[in-house]
Amino acid sequence: MGDRSAGGAGSDAEAxxxxxxxEAVVAGLDGARAAERALADALRPAMSVKEENAQRRAEALRAAAMGLGAAGCASAAGVSERLLASWRAEGSVFDAALSTARSLAHVHGVVPDVAANPAVLRVALDAILRGVPFIEAGALVGVKRDTFYRLRRGNPHLGALFGAAQNLRRRSVSPGRKRKAELKGYRLVRLDASEPPRADPDA
Known part of the structure; x- marks a missing residue:
């Protein structure tokens, strides 16, 4: 009896x-996102849409090199799939770079495995922190609904991380505010004087 009680206490302690x-890991991820926003705000008077676009495209390329598809690349870049598609249609160099990055992942056997690739796991966790529902976050990284649930139940570390991300998101949203499932809207910044104004493709 004593052994069983000790075992139960040990399991509770481990949990x-x-x-x-x-919670510490997810808080660190959320803190990193806040720091990136703070840096952008600090540079806001001088930072143009060109620099912000370049940073977001770089994140999309990194995601593509991890084997993620269009939805995952857009999520990693913090833009909508529609805007990512617009960038590809309007920029042949970026389109070729994105395709090459995905080919690189294929050649080296890199698959977007959320249970084995930290970069892919971060895309899913960041999406949850932005308010994307759990199942939709799985779809962003190419995981089917049932598989995503099995991963959560079968891997204690993943289950704890997903739960911590959902809890932090709930705490960060005021009770009267409706939770939004879509990706955070793309925010434009000051245009360079040398660049003619252009309409936001998502408008």
Missing amino acids: GASEAWA
Whole structure:
């Protein structure tokens, strides 16, 4: 009886430690996102849409090199799939670079495995922190609904991380505010004087 009680206490302690670890990891990810926003705000008077677009395209290319599809690349870049498609249609160099990045992943056998690739896992967690529902976050990284649920139940670390991300998101949203499932809207910044104004493709 004593052994069983000790075993149960040990399991509870392990679960508590896993939750605390996951909360710390997710808080770090959320803090990094906040720091990136703060840096952009600090440079706002001088930063133009050209620099912001370049940064977002770089994130999309990184995601493509991890084997992610259009939805995952757009999510990693913090833009809509529609805007990503517009960038590809309007820029042959970027389109070729994105295709090459995905080919690179294929050649080296890199698959967007959320259970084995930290970069892919981060895309899913960042999406949840932005308010994307759990299942839709799985779809962004190419995981089917049932598989995503099995991963959460079967992998204690993943389960703790997903739970921590959802909890942090819930705490960050005021009770009277409706939660939004779509990706955060693309925010334009000052245009360079040398660049003619152009309409936002998502408008």
